[in-house]
Amino acid sequence: MTFTEIIETEEKYGANNYKPLDVVLEKGKGVWVEDIEGKKYLDCLAAYSAVNQGHCHPHIYDAMVEQAKKITLTSRAFRNDKLPLLYKKLNEMTGYEMFLPMNSGAEAVESAIKAVRKWAYNVKGIEKNKAEIIVANDNFHGRTLSIVSFSSEEQYKDGFGPFTPGFHLVKFGDIEEIKSKINKNTAGIMIEPIQGEAGIIIPPDGYLKQIREICDEHNIAFICDEIQSGLGRSGKLFAYEYDNVRPDMVIIGKALSGGFYPVSAVLSSKEYLGVFNPGDHGSTFGGNPLGAAVAIAALEVLENEKLVENSFNLGEYFVSELRKISNPIIKDIRSRGLWIGLELTENARPYCEKLMELGVLCKDTHHTIIRVAPPLVITKDEIDWALERFRKVLV
Ligand SMILES: *Cc1c(COP(=O)(O)O)cnc(C)c1O
Numbered sequence: 001m002t003f004t005e006i007i008e009t010e011e012k013y014g015a016n017n018y019k020p021l022d023v024v025l026e027k028g029k030g031v032w033v034e035d036i037e038g039k040k041y042l043d044c045l046a047a048y049s050a051v052n053q054g055h056c057h058p059h060i061y062d063a064m065v066e067q068a069k070k071i072t073l074t075s076r077a078f079r080n081d082k083l084p085l086l087y088k089k090l091n092e093m094t095g096y097e098m099f100l101p102m103n104s105g106a107e108a109v110e111s112a113i114k115a116v117r118k119w120a121y122n123v124k125g126i127e128k129n130k131a132e133i134i135v136a137n138d139n140f141h142g143r144t145l146s147i148v149s150f151s152s153e154e155q156y157k158d159g160f161g162p163f164t165p166g167f168h169l170v171k172f173g174d175i176e177e178i179k180s181k182i183n184k185n186t187a188g189i190m191i192e193p194i195q196g197e198a199g200i201i202i203p204p205d206g207y208l209k210q211i212r213e214i215c216d217e218h219n220i221a222f223i224c225d226e227i228q229s230g231l232g233r234s235g236k237l238f239a240y241e242y243d244n245v246r247p248d249m250v251i252i253g254k255a256l257s258g259g260f261y262p263v264s265a266v267l268s269s270k271e272y273l274g275v276f277n278p279g280d281h282g283s284t285f286g287g288n289p290l291g292a293a294v295a296i297a298a299l300e301v302l303e304n305e306k307l308v309e310n311s312f313n314l315g316e317y318f319v320s321e322l323r324k325i326s327n328p329i330i331k332d333i334r335s336r337g338l339w340i341g342l343e344l345t346e347n348a349r350p351y352c353e354k355l356m357e358l359g360v361l362c363k364d365t366h367h368t369i370i371r372v373a374p375p376l377v378i379t380k381d382e383i384d385w386a387l388e389r390f391r392k393v394l395v
Contacts, residue, residue, distance in 0.1 A: 003024055003036060003037070006024050006036070007022060007024070021352065021353065021356055021361070021363075023035050023041065023356060023361065024036045025041075028043070028051075028055025028056055029054070029055055029056055030054040030055060030375065030377055031043055031054055031055075031374050031375045031377060031378045031382055032055070033055060033361065039359070040359060041356070041359050041360065041361045042359060042360050042361065042374065042382060042385060042386050043055070043361050043374060043375065044355075044360055044361055044362045044372050044373060044374045044386060045361055045362060045363045045371065045373060046373050046374055046375045046376075047254075047259050048196075048228060048254060048373075049196070049228045049231075049233045049254050049255055049339075049373055050253075050254040050255055050257070050258075050259045051255070051258060051259035051375050052231055052232055052233060052254075052255035052258070052302070052307060052311075052375055052376045053255065053258035053259070053298055053301040053302065053305075053307065053375065053376070053377060054258075054375040054376075054377035055259065055375070057258050057297075057298075057301055057377075059297050059300065059301050059304075060257075060258045060260055060294055060297040060298050060301060061260070062297070063293045063294055063296065063297035064260050064261065064290065064293065064294050064297075066293070067082065067289060067290050067293035067294070068290060070289075071289055071290075072288065072289065072290040073284075073285065073288045073289070073290065074288065074289060075284055075288075076282060076283075076286070076287055080287075080288070080289040080292070081289065082289040082292035082293050082296070083101065083287045083288075083289065083292045085292065085296055086099075086101070086287075086292040086295050086296050087099050089295075089296050089299050089300075090265065090267060090299070093237070093299060093303070094237070094238075094250070094267055096250065096267035096268060096269065097268075097269050097270060098267075098268055098269055098270050098272075098273040098274065099265050099266065099267055099268075099273070100115070100265060100266040100268075100273055100276070100281075100286075101263070101264070101265050101283075101286045101287035101291070101292070102253075102264045102265065102266070102283055102286045103262040103263065103264060103283060103285050103286055103291070104142070104253065104262050104264055105141075105142055105227040105251070105253035105254060105264050106141070106142025106143055106144045106147055107142075107144075107264060107283065107286070108227070108251045108252070108253055108264035108265060108266050109141045109142050109144075109147055109225060109227075109251055110142075110144055110146060110147065111266050111281060112190070112223055112249050112251050112266045112268075113133065113146065113188075113190075114281055115249070115266065115268070115272050115273055115275060115276065116131070116133065116187050116188040116190075116221045116223065116249070116272065117131045117133075117166075117187060118275040118276070118280070119187070119221060119271070119272050119275050120185075120187030120188075120221075122275055123271065123275065124187065124219055126184070126185050126187060127185070130185045131166060131185060131187040131188075132166055132167070132168055132183070132185045132186050132187060133150075133166060133167050133168070133186075133187055133188040133189070133190055134167075134168050134170055134178055134181050134182075134186065134188070134189045134190070135150045135167050135168070135169055135170070135189075135190050135191070136169065136170055136171070136172035136191045136192070136195070137152045137169050137170065137171055137172055138152055138153070138172060138195055138197075138198035138201065139151065139152065139169075139172075139191070139192060139195065139198075139225075140192070140195070140196065140197035140198065141190070141192075141225055143156070145160065145163070145164065146163075146164040148160060148163070149163035149164040149165075149167060150164075150167035150169065152169055168181050172191070172195060172198075172201060172203060173201075173203040173204050173207055175207060175210045175211070175214075178211065178214060179214065182214065182218055182220070186218065186220050187220065187221060188220060188221040188222070188223050188249075189211055189214070189215060189220055189221070189222055189223065190223040190224075190225060191208075191211070191223075191224065191225070192224070192225045192226075192228070192229060193208060193224050193226065193229055193234075193238070193239035193240045193242070193243075194229045194234060194239045194336055194339070196228040196229060196339070196371075197228075197365055197366075198365075198366060199334075199341045199343060199365055199366050199369035199371070200334045200335065200336070200339055200340065200341030200369070200371065201334070201341075202334055202336060205243070206243065207243065208224075208240055208242075208243035208245045208247075209243045209244065209245050211245075212243075212245040212246075212247075215248070221248045221249060221272060222245075222247045222248045222249070223247060223248065223249040223250075223251070224238070224239075224240050224247040224249070224250050224251070225251045226238050226239060226240070226250050226251060226252055227251055227252060227253040227254050227264070228254060229336075229339070230250070230252050230255070231252060231254070231255040231256060231299075231302060232255070232302055232307045232308040232311045232337070232376050233255070233311065233337055233338065233339050233373065233376070234311070234336040234337045234339055235308070235311045235312030235315050235336055235337025235338070235339075236308060236312070236337070237302075237308050238250065239336065242336070248268060248269065248271075248272060249266060249267065249268040249272055250266075250267040250268070251264070251265075251266055251267075252264060252265055252267065253265070255298065255302075256295050256298060256299070257291065257294050257295055257298055258294070258297070258298035258301060260294045260298070261290065261291050261294045262285075262291070263291040263292075263294060263295045263298075265295075302376075305377060307376040307377065308376075310338075310376055310377070310378075311337035311338040311339075311376045312337050314338060314378060314379075314380060314383060315335060315336070315337040315338040315339065315340070317380065317383060318335075318338065318340060318372070318383050318386075318387070319333060319335040319340050321383075321387050322340065322342065322372075322387070322390060325390065325391055325394050327394050327395065328345070329344050329345050329346060329394070330342065330343075330344060330345075330394065331343045331344060331345045331368070338372075338373060338374060338376055338378065339371075339372075339373050340371070340372040340373070341365075341369050341370075341371055341372075342369065342370040342371075342372060343368055343369045344368050344369070344370065345368070346368065347364075347367055347368060348364035348365075348367065348368050348369055348370045349364045349367075351364075351370060351393055351394070352364050352370060354393045355370075355389055355390070355393050358389040358392060358393065359389065360386050360389045360390070374386070
């Protein structure tokens with residue numbers, strides 16, 4: 001099919017819930033992707049941080065192919081020999097003691113909410129069906145019905161009601177508002193330690209620490225959604241490390257599979273994940289041996305190639321160079337690691353289109369923000385290559 005035929009076919013048959021840039025990708029390797037005409041682009045989105053390890057990483061590829069030759073899916077009706085190895089790897093890397101494997105990020109968020117609610121009733125002793133979870137304005141936790149029920153983005157909810165009750169929105173970064181919402185039914189506080197979809201919004205220093213203190217004081221579960229911020233994107237393994245805290249529950253996905261296969265997980269303790277009994281919750285594909293083998297390899301790549309450190313160091317370099325671009329349309333630049341939000345005073349999409357013509361793929365978020373989040377395997381030379389294009393577009 002030609003470029004035009006591909007786009008026309010997609011538009012004709014596909015539900016219209018995305019508006020992609022008109023680039024048709026066929027191949028990817030490391031930070032580079034290639035379209036059907038052989039033009040190369042530097043990927044500065046990294047599939048929303050799912051390909052932190054770079055496209056088609058050979059170590060993950062090998063693990064996937066080797067596992068696919070043996071067995072791919074057993075269902076959890078039977079055991080498989082790979083899932084326990086993933087648990088061990090996660091335990092060694094993160095220190096958490098219990099895990100719940102799922103597939104998509106939204107499923108893991110749903111699973112965390114279910115665990116916290118059950119904990120609230122069975123352990124904390126909240127009256128049945130009264131549990132409340134505090135969440136932040138401008139959050140992004142996925143697209144299932146219960147999750148969009150507590151979105152503050154009108155478009156995510158419009159036409160999808162009725163919604164799941166039991167959530168309270170507070171202003172992100174405002175600790176006093178959290179305190180004012182706490183009552184005897186508060187079961188959890190769930191936030192993204194850095195809000196990605198909202199435009200790389202970093203809370204004030206000490207915000208997570210204060211949430212931790214409130215949770216300790218009132219016996220409330222502190223849940224961090226690290227699906228996008230985690231696994232090296234922020235320059236730390238987890239973004240919560242910037243505040244020296246330890247959440248009760250951490251949700252990961254995206255880069256957990258390096259982009260090969262949907263794998264997500266809830267990381268927690270026996271206190272919370274111990275509430276599940278056989279039959280309470282499940283997923284046909286969750287914890288399958290193919291996903292587990294891929295996830296182990298994806299985590300190994302993070303360690304072997306020191307991608308967390310690379311994200312920290314090269315993130316500093318990338319942003320310091322971007323800050324040198326002097327143009328009044330740049331309103332703000334926010335960053336942690338290789339995760340940069342370039343906020344403009346005007347619509348960012350035309351700038352993303354110009355960058356695309358020059359060979360850099362970025363995606364605007366919330367209209368005015370260009371999100372720059374390349375795979376963490378990027379080198380300084382490749383950043384310089386991208387910077388040349390940013391300078392051209394932002395003169
Ligand atoms: C992407 C994302 C999700 C949802 O993950 P899916 O795999 O798309 O369901 C949830 N939370 C955050 C912070 C995300 O970035």
